[in-house]
Amino acid sequence: MSRRKTERLLNLVVCLLATRRYLTAEQIRRAVPGYPEGAEAFKRMFERDKEELRELGVPLEVGSDRTGGGGEETGYRIPPQDYELPEIHLGPDEAAVLGLAARVWQRASMADAASGALLKLRAAGVETGDAPDPAAVVGVEPRVDAGDPAFPALWEAVRDGRPVTFEYQGVGRTSSARRHLEPWGVVSRRGRWYVVGHDRDRDGTRVFRLSRILGAVVPDGPAGTVTVPDGVDVRKIAFDSGEPVGDPRPATVRLRAGAVQGPRRWARDVRPAGDGWDGWDEAVLTFRDVDRFAPYLARFGGDVVVLDPPDLREAVIQRLKAALAVNGS
Amino acid sequence: MSTPANTASTGRLGRLLALVPYVINRDTVAVGEAAAAFGITEKQLIDDLNLLWCVELRAPDPYCPIDLSYEGGEITVAEAESIARPLRLKVDEAAALLIALRTLAQIPGLHDRDALSRVIAKLETAAGAAASVAGQVAVEVGGHGDRAHLAVLREAITAGRRVHLTYYVPARDENTERDVDPMRLLVVEGATYLEGWCRRAEAVRLFRVDRIAGLTVLDVAAQVPEDAEPRDVDGGLFRPSPRDESVTLDLAPEGRWVADGYPCESVEELGEGRLRVVLRTPDTRWVRALALRLAEHGRVVAPASLAAEVRAEAARALALYENV
Numbered sequence: 001m002s003r004r005k006t007e008r009l010l011n012l013v014v015c016l017l018a019t020r021r022y023l024t025a026e027q028i029r030r031a032v033p034g035y036p037e038g039a040e041a042f043k044r045m046f047e048r049d050k051e052e053l054r055e056l057g058v059p060l061e062v063g064s065d066r067t068g069g070g071g072e073e074t075g076y077r078i079p080p081q082d083y084e085l086p087e088i089h090l091g092p093d094e095a096a097v098l099g100l101a102a103r104v105w106q107r108a109s110m111a112d113a114a115s116g117a118l119l120k121l122r123a124a125g126v127e128t129g130d131a132p133d134p135a136a137v138v139g140v141e142p143r144v145d146a147g148d149p150a151f152p153a154l155w156e157a158v159r160d161g162r163p164v165t166f167e168y169q170g171v172g173r174t175s176s177a178r179r180h181l182e183p184w185g186v187v188s189r190r191g192r193w194y195v196v197g198h199d200r201d202r203d204g205t206r207v208f209r210l211s212r213i214l215g216a217v218v219p220d221g222p223a224g225t226v227t228v229p230d231g232v233d234v235r236k237i238a239f240d241s242g243e244p245v246g247d248p249r250p251a252t253v254r255l256r257a258g259a260v261q262g263p264r265r266w267a268r269d270v271r272p273a274g275d276g277w278d279g280w281d282e283a284v285l286t287f288r289d290v291d292r293f294a295p296y297l298a299r300f301g302g303d304v305v306v307l308d309p310p311d312l313r314e315a316v317i318q319r320l321k322a323a324l325a326v327n328g329s
Numbered sequence: 330m331s332t333p334a335n336t337a338s339t340g341r342l343g344r345l346l347a348l349v350p351y352v353i354n355r356d357t358v359a360v361g362e363a364a365a366a367f368g369i370t371e372k373q374l375i376d377d378l379n380l381l382w383c384v385e386l387r388a389p390d391p392y393c394p395i396d397l398s399y400e401g402g403e404i405t406v407a408e409a410e411s412i413a414r415p416l417r418l419k420v421d422e423a424a425a426l427l428i429a430l431r432t433l434a435q436i437p438g439l440h441d442r443d444a445l446s447r448v449i450a451k452l453e454t455a456a457g458a459a460a461s462v463a464g465q466v467a468v469e470v471g472g473h474g475d476r477a478h479l480a481v482l483r484e485a486i487t488a489g490r491r492v493h494l495t496y497y498v499p500a501r502d503e504n505t506e507r508d509v510d511p512m513r514l515l516v517v518e519g520a521t522y523l524e525g526w527c528r529r530a531e532a533v534r535l536f537r538v539d540r541i542a543g544l545t546v547l548d549v550a551a552q553v554p555e556d557a558e559p560r561d562v563d564g565g566l567f568r569p570s571p572r573d574e575s576v577t578l579d580l581a582p583e584g585r586w587v588a589d590g591y592p593c594e595s596v597e598e599l600g601e602g603r604l605r606v607v608l609r610t611p612d613t614r615w616v617r618a619l620a621l622r623l624a625e626h627g628r629v630v631a632p633a634s635l636a637a638e639v640r641a642e643a644a645r646a647l648a649l650y651e652n653v
Contacts (some may be wrong), residue, residue: 010381011348011386014386014394014411017387017411031387056342059417081651085455090448091444097430097445098448101448102429114429117418119367122347122351123351124415127380139436141516142429159424169602172602190520191519211588218339234465259503261581276590298646300618319621320650321643323620323621324647325647327620
C-alpha cells in the first residue's frame with residue numbers, strides 16, 4: 001500500500017477530528033493534501049477513503065449544520081468522544097492477565113483482533129510488559145483455535161446481526177442441504193465449534209457444527225435484521241441437547257483381566273468371574289442409552305462380554321455381527 | 330469485506346494512530362523500545378515518525394498539527410492535538426479479548442481470579458457498546474479431570490519436582506507408568522494437558538489431565554533437558570509421521586462423525602452422504618476398536634490385514650457369547 005495513501009488518510013482523520021462543524025467534501029478536498037483535481041476522480045477516491053476509515057473503526061459522522069460554511073449540504077466530521085478510547089488504568093497484575101488473554105487465540109482473525117486491541121491499550125498507557133509467565137499468572141495456558149473455515153463469516157454475521165445461508169451435511173444424512181439461519185451465537189466445546197440460531201427452513205432453534213458446513217457461508221439478508229430473543233443462552237442451547245436420556249441402569253459384564261482399562265475406571269463391584277472363567281472379572285457398569293453404550297462396549301471386542309440386561313447384550317451381539325459382515329472379504 | 334490490500338494500508342494507519350498516544354502516555358520513549366512494542370524494525374518506526382511529522386492541513390490556513398522529534402534516539406511528542414488518544418476498540422478487538430478473558434476465567438483454581446474480574450469489568454467499560462456482542466461467543470474449557478490433580482501438577486511445576494504418572498492410553502486401552510518432568514499446563518482443543526519431559530519416551534509429551542489415573546510428586550528435582558522444545562500446539566495436536574501406517578475407511582452417513590472426530594489425511598465424498606477417509610496412525614489397534622464401534626457404519630478398505638483383524642476380533646467376541 002502506498003505511503004501517499006496512508007498519508008492522505010492520516011491527514012483526513014486529523015482534519016475531521018479537529019473540526020467541530022461538518023465539513024463538506026469540497027472543504028475536505030481543499031484542506032487535505034493529496035486528492036486529485038478532477039471532480040469524478042476525487043469523488044471516487046473520497047468514497048474509498050471513507051470506507052477504509054469505517055473499516056478501521058473510525059466513527060465517521062455524516063450530517064449538516066445550517067450555520068456552517070456548507071449550508072445544508074452534507075458534511076463529515078469525527079466526534080472526538082466517539083473516536084477516543086476512554087481512560088483505562090490497569091495494575092500490573094491486571095495487565096499481566098490481559099497479556100495472557102491476548103495470546104489465547106491461536107490463529108487467524110481473532111488473534112489479529114486481539115493483538116490490535118492490545119496495541120491500542122498499550123497506546124492508552126497500559127504496560128503489559130513482555131510475555132508474562134503464564135505459570136505465575138494463571139498456572140494454565142489456554143489456547144483456542146478458531147481456524148475453522150466457516151468461523152470468520154459466522155462471527156461477522158453474529159456481530160452484524162445478519163442472516164446467512166450455507167450448505168450443510170448432517171451426520172446420518174445421505175445428502176447435504178442448503179440451510180438458512182439467523183445466527184445468535186457461536187460456541188466451542190472440546191475444540192469444536194457450533195453455531196446456534198433460528199433455522200428459517202425448520203422455523204425453530206437449531207445448532208450446526210461448523211466442520212459439517214460445506215463451502216462458503218454467505219449473507220442472506222441485510223445487517224441488523226437478526227434479533228437474539230431475550231434470555232437466550234447460546235451455550236445452554238448448544239450443549240443441552242434436550243434429547244431424552246433413559247434412567248441409569250446397571251449392566252453386568254465380564255471383563256478380561258488386565259484389559260478394558262477405560263471402563264474399569266468407573267466400574268463397580270469388580271470381582272473374579274469364577275466357574276470356568278479364569279482370567280476374567282465380573283463387574284457392574286452403569287449406562288443410560290443402549291444405542292450409545294452398545295457401540296462403546298463393542299469396541300473392546302473379545303475383552304468384554306455383556307451378561308445382562310438382555311437388550312444391551314443383544315445390541316452388542318448385533319454390532320459384532322455387523323462388523324464381521326461389513327469387513328468381509 | 331476487507332481485501333488484503335486495504336488491510337495493509339489501514340494496518341499501517343492504525344499503527345500511526347496508536348504510536349502518537351503511545352509516546353504521549355510515556356513522555357519519552359526510546360526508538361528501539363517503541364519499535365519492539367509495535368513489532369516493527371527501527372527503520373520502519375523512523376519512517377512512521379517522519380510520516381506523522383509530515384501531516385499537514387492546508388485550509389483554511391496551512392498548518393502542521395503534529396510536532397515530534399526523535400533526536401538522540403528518544404521520541405517525544407510536543408504537539409499531537411486531536412490524535413493524542415488512541416482509537417476506540419473495534420467490536421472484533423473488544424470481543425477477541427473479552428472472550429479470551431472469560432475462557433481464562435473457567436480454569437479451576439485460578440491464582441488471580443480477582444485481577445481477572447477487574448480486567449473484564451474495566452475492559453467492558455472502556456469498550457462500551459463494542460463489548461456487548463462478545464457474550465454471543467463462548468468457549469467452553471473442560472477436560473480438567475480431577476481438580477486435585479491439576480492443583481498437584483501446578484505445585485509440582487512451581488516447585489520444579491518430578492512426578493510419577495499412571496496414564497491411561499485409550500488408543501491401546503492400557504495404563505502406562507511413567508516419570509515426567511513437568512514443563513507447563515495447557516488447554517488445547519478444549520482439554521487440559523500437562524506438557525513435560527517423559528523419561529520413558531525421552532521426549533516432550535503432552536498428557537491429558539483427565540487421563541491421569543494416578544499421580545505422585547516425587548522427591549526428585551525435575552530435569553528438563555536444555556534442548557527440550559515446548560510443543561508447537563498451534564498447528565494442531567496431531568502429528569502424522571511418514572512412518573505411520575495409512576488406513577482407509579468407508580463411512581456410511583451415520584459414521585461421518587469420524588471425519589470430525591479424528592484427524593484425517595484425506596476426506597472424499599462418495600455420494601449419498603458416504604465418505605472415504607484416510608487416516609495415518611503409528612498404532613492400528615485403535616482403528617480396529619473404531620471399526621468394531623462403527624459396525625455397519627464403517628468398513629476398513631485398506632489394509633486388508635486390518636479388515637481381517639476386525640473380523641477375527643468380532644468372531645472371537647461372538648464365540649464368547651455362545652458360551653454364556
